[in-house]
Amino acid sequence: MIVLSDIKLGNKILVTSALPYVNNVPHLGNLIGSVLSADAFARFMRINGKEVLFVLGTDEHGTTTEVRAMEEGLTPKELVDKYFVIHKNIYDWFETSYDCLGRTSSEANAKITIDIFNDLYKNGFIIENTITQLYSEKSKKFLSDRFVEGECPFCHALGARGDQCDSCGKLLEPNELINPVSKIDGTKPILKETKHLYIDLPKIEPDLMKWYNTTKSKWSNVAVGITEHWLKQGLKERCITRDLEWGIKVPLEGWDNKVFYSWFDAPIGYIGITIESIGDEWKNWWMNQDVTLYQFMGKDNVPFHAIMFPAFLIGTKKDYKLVNYLASTDYLNYEDKKFSKSKNIGVFGNDAKETGICADVWRYYLFRVRPETGDTQFVWDDFGSKVNNELVGNFGNFINRVVSLDEKFFELKKPKGSKKELIESVKPLIEEYKNLFTEARIRDALIKANEISALGNKYLQDKQPWITIKTDEALAAATIAECIDFSKLLAVIYYPFVPKGSEKIWQMLGEKENIVNVGINGAFSGVREETKLTKVGILFEKLEQKSIEEFKQKFSGERK
Numbered sequence: 001m002i003v004l005s006d007i008k009l010g011n012k013i014l015v016t017s018a019l020p021y022v023n024n025v026p027h028l029g030n031l032i033g034s035v036l037s038a039d040a041f042a043r044f045m046r047i048n049g050k051e052v053l054f055v056l057g058t059d060e061h062g063t064t065t066e067v068r069a070m071e072e073g074l075t076p077k078e079l080v081d082k083y084f085v086i087h088k089n090i091y092d093w094f095e096t097s098y099d100c101l102g103r104t105s106s107e108a109n110a111k112i113t114i115d116i117f118n119d120l121y122k123n124g125f126i127i128e129n130t131i132t133q134l135y136s137e138k139s140k141k142f143l144s145d146r147f148v149e150g151e152c153p154f155c156h157a158l159g160a161r162g163d164q165c166d167s168c169g170k171l172l173e174p175n176e177l178i179n180p181v182s183k184i185d186g187t188k189p190i191l192k193e194t195k196h197l198y199i200d201l202p203k204i205e206p207d208l209m210k211w212y213n214t215t216k217s218k219w220s221n222v223a224v225g226i227t228e229h230w231l232k233q234g235l236k237e238r239c240i241t242r243d244l245e246w247g248i249k250v251p252l253e254g255w256d257n258k259v260f261y262s263w264f265d266a267p268i269g270y271i272g273i274t275i276e277s278i279g280d281e282w283k284n285w286w287m288n289q290d291v292t293l294y295q296f297m298g299k300d301n302v303p304f305h306a307i308m309f310p311a312f313l314i315g316t317k318k319d320y321k322l323v324n325y326l327a328s329t330d331y332l333n334y335e336d337k338k339f340s341k342s343k344n345i346g347v348f349g350n351d352a353k354e355t356g357i358c359a360d361v362w363r364y365y366l367f368r369v370r371p372e373t374g375d376t377q378f379v380w381d382d383f384g385s386k387v388n389n390e391l392v393g394n395f396g397n398f399i400n401r402v403v404s405l406d407e408k409f410f411e412l413k414k415p416k417g418s419k420k421e422l423i424e425s426v427k428p429l430i431e432e433y434k435n436l437f438t439e440a441r442i443r444d445a446l447i448k449a450n451e452i453s454a455l456g457n458k459y460l461q462d463k464q465p466w467i468t469i470k471t472d473e474a475l476a477a478a479t480i481a482e483c484i485d486f487s488k489l490l491a492v493i494y495y496p497f498v499p500k501g502s503e504k505i506w507q508m509l510g511e512k513e514n515i516v517n518v519g520i521n522g523a524f525s526g527v528r529e530e531t532k533l534t535k536v537g538i539l540f541e542k543l544e545q546k547s548i549e550e551f552k553q554k555f556s557g558e559r560k
């Protein structure tokens with residue numbers, strides 16, 4: 001669906017990762033769907049010479065938070081403070097290179113949410129409706145979405161929540177549940193009248209469609225499919241308020257007991273988090289049409305980014321930046337199952353660290369099986385074979401061979417004579433790698449990097465400097481010098497995927513300048529002759545079959 005000729009990037013690239021709900025620990029599928037994809041992409045754009053702002057944070061409002069806080073015996077604020085730290089530690093451990101990290105519960109986000117609401121209100125896009133809603137007489141409280149559970153009206157699964165049925169995935173209104181029960185007090189709720197605010201999406205639709213038709217050619221197939229399914233059904237007015245205490249208060253008189261529904265302030269959170277992090281500079285990104293905006297998310301988040309968030313911004317009639325490239329993924333499943341914290345199935349962000357396997361290795365495999373064209377699986381045996389054969393056996397092996405040969409024959413000094421024929425020969429492949437990244441096809445870009453690295457191994461195998469050294473030392477020197485130059489290029493192109501490994505190679509090559517500042521173009525200049533290389537040890541550890549079996553068992557859900 002993406003048309004390459006349409007892609008004309010400006011110099012400023014704004015990147016967002018879908019904001020994970022703060023009230024649980026993200027699993028590997030969540031991480032690759034948004035956070036890590038956005039990270040690799042941001043890193044690529046930096047080595048591609050662009051100015052990047054990568055925005056990441058946590059979605060903290062909503063009934064889910066209130067319900068979870070109730071279960072853990074905490075206030076909502078205490079709950080989100082606790083989980084924010086857990087999230088931040090996970091993102092840091094996975095080497096996420098965010099420029100802005102923040103929270104939708106910040107003051108900055110409340111302020112910008114209210115600004116946007118006021119503009120929508122002033123422009124006539126907010127309407128008031130009186131509805132009947134489930135109400136607990138015992139707790140004297142209206143019960144919004146997750147505060148009620150019951151039978152799904154579509155698939156008749158029990159335990160469907162008031163906002164969504166997990167069995168069939170349909171979005172629900174609490175009133176639609178069959179036999180609803182209050183989660184707060186276990187009573188059967190009654191129906192009672194109350195008023196709510198709605199965003200008038202049908203009224204914004206013509207302008208939304210105009211914008212959508214100019215931009216959709218650059219979205220992923222999944223994103224276009226989901227968006228068009230929604231548009232075909234026709235946009236409806238959607239309620240943007242909730243009967244909760246935890247949230248951003250509606251800034252109108254007589255609305256004291258209502259807050260904005262979290263899906264209203266969560267996407268606005270990208271802007272709020274930017275303001276929280278860089279202050280007034282935010283306008284250079286979010287109100288600047290020279291910026292190119294890429295948004296990364298799992299497919300469940302597409303409607304909010306393709307329809308809702310753009311509709312809010314279009315409705316302000318201000319010059320907000322709208323998404324250019326909506327990069328959504330399918331789902332990563334776990335060994336033919338769904339990730340489940342409660343059943344102990346699958347690897348969650350905090351578990352990854354405890355396995356003792358380094359972040360680069362996790363990142364490598366997650367990018368390698370990134371669900372770009374359909375759902376994919378995390379499979380331990382596949383993890384082992386891809387890491388051992390590709391990351392260690394191809395990329396790591398090339399670097400190690402080059403250093404060992406250079407040590408053996410040239411005392412770790414870069415010899416003379418590189419004609420840069422190897423590095424020049426891969427220029428067309430580097431262009432393909434750049435195009436794949438520009439289309440947000442991160443898995444395919446990694447496969448392309450592997451293809452480039454394999455050419456290094458082939459070159460070394462064909463030239464056999466360990467043999468030519470006996471008859472023609474200058475030729476052997478030139479071969480090894482070529483390979484050292486090539487190592488520099490590989491370090492840069494693998495940097496979006498395995499940043500720690502790339503930085504190690506950088507250090508090994510004695511490079512003083514930051515790898516990002518040198519970038520892809522700079523890497524073609526190669527390494528200065530006579531540079532003394534530094535040995536940095538093993539780049540990536542092999543995964544042993546014994547530990548793979550242990551982890552497979554540990555995260556299978558079969559024992560606690």
Ligand code: ZN
Pocket residue numbers: 152153154155156157160165166167168169170
């Ligand atoms: Zn259902």
